[in-house]
Amino acid sequence: MNGTPTASAPVLAAYSYCEAVTAQQAGNFSYGIRLLPTAKRRAMSALYAFSRRVDDIGDGTLDAASKTLRLEETRALLDRIREGTVDEDDTDPVAVALTHAARRFPIPLGGLDELIDGVQMDVRGETYETWDDLALYCRCVAGAIGRLSLGVFGTVPGARDAARASEYADTLGLALQLTNILRDVREDAANGRTYLPAEDLAKFGCSAGFHSATPPPGADFTGLVQYEVRRARALFAEGMKLLPMLDRRSGACVAAMSGIYRRLLDRIAQDPRAVLRGRVSLPGREKAYVAVRGLSGFDARSVHRQTVKGRA
Template sequence: MSRTVEGPVYVSAPVQAAYSYCEVVTGGQARNFAYGIRLLPADKRQAMSALYAFSRRVDDIGDGALAPEAKRERLESTRELLARIRNGSVAEDDTDPVAVALTHAARRFTIPLGGLDELIDGVLMDVRGEAYETWDDLKVYCRCVAGAIGRLSLGVFGTQPGAQGAERAPEYADTLGLALQLTNILRDVREDAGNGRVYLPSDDLAKFGCSTGFHSATPPEGSDFAGLVQFEVRRARTLFAEGYRLLPMLDRRSGACVAAMAGIYRRLLDRIERDPESVLRGRVSLPGREKAYVAVRGLSGLDARTISRQTVRRRA
């Protein structure tokens, strides 16, 4: 179970206002994340919104226009705020609504807040402009910026009492985060190149003759760009299959939330696989009606059951 205390937790007016602020941030900025968390009961939805709002703040520092040294200072200042949240020293009347909401959420649920330290570490990798030679190298980054979010979310969801294999739930949540992040990397390959970032491992790029970059709407001359994309798609699908083992361990609405978020990314992956060069022409996305359809399937349990059958077949 994920609750840290027995029974309902009192929510004062200042805390409720802080949660409302985080929900506005989430609804306004989370393109895919918001569709999943709408399926949660109020207390879990509020906690997930607080986690998102804090994570968004960290990401925005990394993606902002400040000089690298200024970004590092802001990130370390945010780490200091996280330490205050962790030790519960943020008062309900604090002027930072994200800190107020996350402090309260950490009292409600067993959230491993160290995962937000990992997120800061990952964004610092971006600030330093790190590149990745192998998939094992890239996994370190992905675990910081996405696997950690999976483990933080699991702290809110909890696992069902007596769930078989629940001791591996953090591992599966982490792996599902890697699957989502690799999908993001494929989707944003041209946008990232424009910002001077290349995330795909240099070993993979060299294997498919793609080491000259992704700055135009056409693949690098002489490269097998489609082969590169399909190779990474297969890697992402393997991660999804492993991460989906988390779903039977969750209660119905938490499982629906995860199935909806993951389902949106799997559909993005399908689109990228069908037309690999689409990621060079612009951001691949799903229309809102399709995201809503995926969310409804998640709540009905259709995607969870389909995923479970696929996972069983893969194990066999």
């Protein structure tokens, strides 16, 4: 850490902008972020707003060359943030907020370089032959976010196995991203993207893709989904070992985010074909309930039990 810089009026305004972006667009993540104390909530909102900008470039309507240029411009901005040359009067509120957050917390900003690398993989239209190939992509776009978040959360003094905290945060990111991939399999197919490993698709007769509400003829789509669900649950079980290393509010944030995604994964497992009919989601009241459970510490105590039960 580089001390604890005070937040001037322009910096507070920049944080307010990032918090508004987070509230409007963060979806599942916003429920966890709300549970954090002010300084950490602001820092996480700045991280989210920058990450959202990167994702929006990848998901936008520009051609590949224009997207690549925009991503490199964003990387150049990240370099300025890293170097501390963005001042509080800069016209980009996300850059102002993230610069302040990086001075306040030991955030490994290289994780945002990894995110940009991952989105560039999307722009190039890369596909993945094996799980190891896909895991590399997931580490860029989600594992890196876990490690960035850990820079804000920190670990409690004397936490057992704290040297592995970054590894667990990374693994938790993979679990969340694989859940996203299962949820969005038809939407991604409509956009010309296939994320699930080619060898898994072939194993279950699903290499033809997912362009309708019914699986390809002869495909064992349910078998494919259950196979990936088991993989995601194993990742959750490993990644949630991070929780005892965090303070109560940070642990609640992680428990809320992860709890929402684990419930989403359970819903997909119960009706695998639902992801071909439309986006599977949880109602807002259920997400809020999971967040409250996280704050109470219930999820932190019971996550191992629930995950093992789900894998049975």
